[in-house]
Amino acid sequence: xxxxxxxxxxxxxxxxxxxxARHAEAADAARFLHPVQQALLHRRGWLNMLAPRACGGAxxxxxxxxxxxxxxxxIDGSMGWVLTLCAGAGWFAGFLPxxxxxxxxxxxxxxxxxxxxxxxxxxxxxxxxxxxxRWDYASGAPMATHFTLNAQLREHGRPLLDDAGAPRxxxxxxxxxxxxxxxxxxxxxxxxxxxHSYRINGxxxxxxHGFAISAAAATADGPLYRFPFxxxxxxxxxxxxxxxxxHFLQLARPAMSRRKHAMKGVPxxxxxxxxxxLRAKEQAHASARVHFYALLDRAWTVVAAGGELxxxxxxxxxxxxxxxVSVSRQAVDELYPCCGLHAAHEGSEINRVWRDFHxxxxxxxxxx
Numbered sequence: 001x002x003x004x005x006x007x008x009x010x011x012x013x014x015x016x017x018x019x020x021a022r023h024a025e026a027a028d029a030a031r032f033l034h035p036v037q038q039a040l041l042h043r044r045g046w047l048n049m050l051a052p053r054a055c056g057g058a059x060x061x062x063x064x065x066x067x068x069x070x071x072x073x074x075i076d077g078s079m080g081w082v083l084t085l086c087a088g089a090g091w092f093a094g095f096l097p098x099x100x101x102x103x104x105x106x107x108x109x110x111x112x113x114x115x116x117x118x119x120x121x122x123x124x125x126x127x128x129x130x131x132x133x134r135w136d137y138a139s140g141a142p143m144a145t146h147f148t149l150n151a152q153l154r155e156h157g158r159p160l161l162d163d164a165g166a167p168r169x170x171x172x173x174x175x176x177x178x179x180x181x182x183x184x185x186x187x188x189x190x191x192x193x194x195x196h197s198y199r200i201n202g203x204x205x206x207x208x209h210g211f212a213i214s215a216a217a218a219t220a221d222g223p224l225y226r227f228p229f230x231x232x233x234x235x236x237x238x239x240x241x242x243x244x245x246x247h248f249l250q251l252a253r254p255a256m257s258r259r260k261h262a263m264k265g266v267p268x269x270x271x272x273x274x275x276x277x278l279r280a281k282e283q284a285h286a287s288a289r290v291h292f293y294a295l296l297d298r299a300w301t302v303v304a305a306g307g308e309l310x311x312x313x314x315x316x317x318x319x320x321x322x323x324x325v326s327v328s329r330q331a332v333d334e335l336y337p338c339c340g341l342h343a344a345h346e347g348s349e350i351n352r353v354w355r356d357f358h359x360x361x362x363x364x365x366x367x368x
Contacts, residue, residue: 011064011068012068012071012072016040016044017071017075019036019037019040020037020040020072020075020076020079021075021076022036023036023037024037024075024076024078024079024192024349024352025349025352027076027078027079027191027192028078028191028192028352029191030192031185031191031192031194032142032143032192032194033078033079033082033140033143033192033194034192037076037079038143041079041082041083041086041111042109042111045058046068046083046087047083047086047087047090047110047111047112048087048090048105048110049065049068049087049090050062050065050087050088050090050091050094050224051090051091051093051094051101051105052093052094052101052105052220052222052224052225053222054098054101054102054220055093055098055101055102055104055105055106055220056102056105056106057090057093057105059220059222059224061224061300061304062224062227062232062235062296062300063293063296063297063300065087065236066235066236066239066293066296067239067293069083069084069087069236069239069240069243070239070240070242070243070246071243072243073239073240073241073242073243073244073247074243074244074246074247075243075247076192077189077190077240077243077244077247077352077353077356077357077360078190078191078192078193078356079192080240080243080244081139081190081193081240081356081360082139082140082192082193082194084236084237084239084240085113085114085139085140085193086111086112086113086139086140086144088232088233088236089112089113089114089146089148090105090110090112091224091225091232092112092148092171092173092211092213093105093220094218094219094220094222094224094225095171095211095212095213095217095218095219095220095225096173096208096209096211096219097208097219098219098220099208100173100208100209101219101220104145104146104173107145107146108145109143109145110145110146111140111143111144111145111146112144112145112146112147112148112173113138113139113140113141113143113144113146113147113148113198114135114138114147114148114149114173115135115136115137115138115147115148115149115150115198116150117135117136117150118150118151118152118167118169119133119134119135119136119150120132120133120134120135120149120150120151120152120200121133121151121152121153121154121159122151122152122153122154122170122172122205122210123154123155123157124153124154124155124160125204127206127207128204128205128206128207128209129151129153129170129172129204129205129207129210130202130203130204130205131149131151131172131174131200131202131203131204131205132200132201132202132203133149133151133199133200134182134197134198134199134200135147135149135197135198135199136184136197137185137195137197138181138195138196138197138198139190139193139194139195140193140194140195141181141194141195141196141198142181142194142196144176144179145175145176146173146174146175146176147173147174147176147179147198148171148172148173148174149171149172149174149200150169150170150171150172151169151170151172152167152168152169153167153168153169153170170210170211170212171210171211171212171213172205172209172210172211173209173211174200174203174205174209178200178203178205179198179199179200179203180198180199180200180201181196181197181198182196182197182198182199183196184196184197187359188355188358188359189352189354189355189356189357189358189359189360190355190356190359190360191355213229214229215228215308223300223303223304223306226303226308227299227300227303227309228309228314230314230318230365231299231309231314231317231318233365234317234318234321234322234365235292235296235317235321237321237325237360237363237365237366238292238320238321238322238324238325238366239292240360241324241325241328241357241360241361241366242285242288242289242292242324242325242328244328244353244356244357244360245285245327245328245329245331245332245357246285247353248331248332248335248350248353248354248357249281249282249285249331249335251339251349251350251353252278252335252336252338252339252343252350253269253278255338255339255340255342255343255350256268256269256274256278256335256338256339256340257269258340258342259338259339259340259342261274268338274338277334277335277338278335278338281330281331281334281335282331284327284330284331285327285328285331287327288320288323288324288327288328289324291320291323291324292320292321292323292324295316295317295320296317296320299313299314299317322366322368325361325366326368328357328361329361332354332357332358336354
């Protein structure tokens, strides 16, 4: 059995969906994914969805991946987020030397976490770099076998500059054995994502563990590695937010039906204005999703056929992503007051979804 979104069959069987849902509350309380949820990520190979086939990954079509990530986020926001961020980090294997990529993807229970901020430095040393720094918000950190990071390049203690005079930044992938996790994740939501900080103190890396993220630097041939990085980031993050909003909308209807209007004494959903508000938010969310996926499918068709996305196409995809996030925000924020104290209780499912949603939407790429 499969779950359908739009007319697309998402490869998430009902049994796996139930497993994810069954352990979401316990994962939130424990502040990390439940062992059953972790086992699903590994056994199903979901963390390798975006890694090249040549090094052992699945290399799925991006629209399939995005729909799948939305489906998981619509069940448990934290698991959807870890899946998205760690599978996304696995995409970097398409920019590494093939031998290095095969070694990483072939690691037992491989999971790549990381951070994009260049909050460390890499000193040139022989055939590699000595890396030092601290990076924040590495979702899935406790289960990571490797970490990615961005660092400013230095030589003889001085920053290396690009042609424009700005510090040169390079991405690296580091085995977890060279990394110290710094427990720091204390958000009200997305608790089970365990998005902790990590630091590295003077660890040496061979230059083959450094990479650049651009189509010209790709070492894998597929269209996934010619798809623009920021476009990929926007669509995967927006899909997570849309999934969490869908979950909230599903839970809002019964919550509103149980609550009575203080003055009219009837269930809120029997009040025409309230029922109309719910319908409007459901319809707006559905419409934004249709537009979002239409643009994503169109962009993927272009890249899969060997073309490149221009500024107009990448801009439209970014706008559709942010529009979907905006519509999702409006739906959750305007319906939440109608859901009663049940929705404000920390132990309720709708409260967990509300907390996860408002934590996820703080990502810097999703600012209005």
